[in-house]
Amino acid sequence: MNLGNSGLSDALVILGAAGLVIPAFARFRISPVIGFILVGALVGPFGLGSLVPRNPWLYHITISDAHSIEPFAEFGIILLLFSIGLELSFKRLWSMRTLVFGVGAAELLGAGLILAAVLYLTGLSTGGAIGLGLALALSSTAIVLPIAGTTSAVGRSAFAMLLFEDLALVPIIFLLGALAPAAGGEDGWIKLAQTLGFGIVTVAILFVGGRILLPRMFAQAARTKSPELFLAASLLVVIAASLATSAAGLSPIVGALIAGLLIAETEYHGEVEAITAPFKGLALGVFLITVGMRLDLSFIVHNWAPLLGASLVVMLVKAAVTTGLLKLSGARTGTATEAGVLMASPSETTLIVLGVAGAAGLISPSTGAFWTTVTAIGLTATPVLAKAGRMIAQLIERTKGEEAPDADLAHVQAGTVVIGFGRVGRTVADMLRRHGLPYIGVDADIDNVNAARRGGYNVLFGDVTRSELVDKLNLGHAKALVLTMDDPVLTVRLTRRVRGWVPGLPIIARARDTAHAAELYRAGASEAVPEALESSLQLSEVVLVDLGMAVGPVIASIHEKRDEMRKKIKDVAGLDREPRFRRVKLDRNGADEDADAPA
Known part of the structure; x- marks a missing residue:
């Protein structure tokens, strides 16, 4: 069997990295996000993979072609959005509409325009500056939400803005096509309108069909008591929904989110979320490895000053805009600051928009490579930004005398x-x-x-x-x-x-x-x-x-x-006569009447 043709060599590297990175970094309480990205840089085409022509034996422990595992990375993002949808409901989503379409839209456009203005002053064309500004204004759904969750105050704010960014991805891509030097005038805008029309029809069909078919399908799967059938049904739903929105011209992650929302309205959402969790984590790890493979270490060493400066400018602009908008919307100072710092780095979708801008002729290949490296650096720094934002928020709350909200318990009913x-x-x-x-x-x-x-x-x-x-x-x-x-x-x-x-x-x-x-x-x-x-x-x-x-x-x-x-x-x-566990007496509201009783 030829490992090069079968892809088993790449699978060996990926699974080996997952098996080593997660426990090793967990032991030292370091986010595995950084570990996966560093592993990608080490075994990727700019790391040990570049030595394969001179040392063929390295082929089996490296990945010399980063594009070969990109489909797996995309599937990881799809499963992530699917799991996010499972944690939501239409009622909760509707209650967040002001944050999504108000603060979310203002954050993307505000940060995008400020970054575009800065880039225009550095000599980029108007189209290139707009394309790069919007690309860098995007934040990472794949990394931010697993860190912040969706139930805390910071998580809800971050999710609302990230949701708008995911919805805006397709319009941004078509906008860049319309701004391309070779674009045919009104054709770009006509294609955008057609895509949005097809997308609305597709989403409506998914909603109606999902509400009718999903409860029946999962009921039959549940009666078989077969975990394999339940898993197959879950993956079928998310893949079918993603393919439907992709065929309509929208992003496949929109379909994955809709699939999660539809299942969240059924009584099967807990089981589906539990059974798909391992696949989501592994696929997300694959995505992060592909991010690391984009890091050219020699390029970073020779251009560390401009790369560092560009990264800091992007993060400062995004953090300031996000914090300010959340504060204006009524968020607490600590919450707004923590969310702003967490959302400061670019996104995995930034890489997609950079590729589109390059293909449209809005930016040169060298410019695209530079900002791709900046994006990869920002993604690597996101866990560090999360800790820094949390520390700054705690300092602000202590200074202002604010009490931290118990947001994680907001949706928990003791009983x-x-x-x-x-x-x-x-x-x-x-x-x-x-x-x-x-x-x-x-x-x-x-x-x-x-x-x-x-x-x-x-x-x-x-x-x-x-x-x-x-x-x-x-x-x-x-x-x-x-x-x-x-x-x-x-x-x-x-x-x-x-x-x-x-x-x-x-x-x-x-x-x-x-x-x-x-x-x-x-x-x-x-x-x-x-x-x-x-x-x-x-x-x-x-x-x-x-x-x-x-x-x-x-x-x-x-x-x-x-x-x-x-x-x-x-x-x-073999138990002692004295009870080992505290007996709890509850009042009519489910509260502990004897909370101070000794164990």
Whole structure:
């Protein structure tokens, strides 16, 4: 087999880089973004890849053709936008319309025009200055959002501006075509109008078709209980939507975002997000490696002064414009500053616009190469900018006496999480509702979920055998966890994992028998309720009452027997008499009435 023809050599380099970079940089608490870019520079065509003609053996551990893995990088960006769409909803997107089309548009146009003016003064033509200014005004969706998220105040502001930039990418490309020296007058504007018209029709079809077809398709996939089929359905949706918008002349990332939004409106969004997460991370790593491959280290060494100066000018202009606009829109000073610094570097889409400007004859090849290097340097510096922005924001907040908003908890409702929503889970939910306590149910059986939702229960579809889904349940903010699944092995495994993660969380688990209950106690359960014990106690209660015994003494004796059996089970489990985990008493609003009780 010829590795050069099959591409297995490139795959070996990429997967090897992922396997080495992520754990190595995580150990030193350094963003893997920098690691992937540095690996790309090392093994790319300007690094060790340039030595392949003299040392053929290096071929198998380097990538000499950066274009060979660009399709994988593009797919990584598509999956990233898809995952962002999964975290949103149409209601939330509509609530952000002022930020998206107000601040987002003003940020792109404001920074773009200021940079264009600076570039025009350096001697560039009007078209070239506009093209470069708009390209450099774009910020990196692929790097910024994984750092900031979409739920914090900084993340929401950054996402709104990045969303407008992604939507504006196609109009910018057609604008550069219209500004090209060889453009045919009105033809460029006519093509732009046609593309926008086709794009609007395509987006409308995706919305209507998605709302009708997606719930049915994912329901069938869920009933099979096959993770492979669920993954295939998810990838089919995102690829089909991306191809549709691409065929209409729009960016494929627009289709990916729409696909995520449509699935976010269904009860399957948690499962889809969990099952596609590993692919997104790997594909994003591939993209970052391609960014590193654009870094010509010898060019940087010989031109470090102008490259550094250009990078600083771009970052200062973008940071100032973004911070000012967010402050005018009502954002806190610290939030506006942190978002401005985070958004200061150029974007992966800057490279696309630079290529279009070069093809249109608006900039020379040497100018394009210079600003491509500036963009790669800026992308590498983004994690550093994120830390710097956070430190500056904290300093500003301390100086002004502002309290940092608890934005990450804005969408979290403290309450009880009930995993497993069959007859037992539903009964638990009934009692919680009767006492006015908030809860959320999770079940992997879509028919159970649909039936419960029709009955007015607050329940989500999800498979807790996948650790990614459990991570998204925010158990660190929950008041209690109830495990009612009829799967002894999974119950023990989940109890052990959650106990190691959230030491103070009350975990109440359903057990099949006393032996299983003892195992659950050893795994870290606060309480384990054996079905066999409870059924025998209920049967005993009915028998005693029917035999004429008074109800009060019968109930008291049942409680005494239950406590006696629990003590025996805990003794078998090897636990001390004192409870290892704090018992939490909740009031009617789900608040902890005894928050200061000792553990």
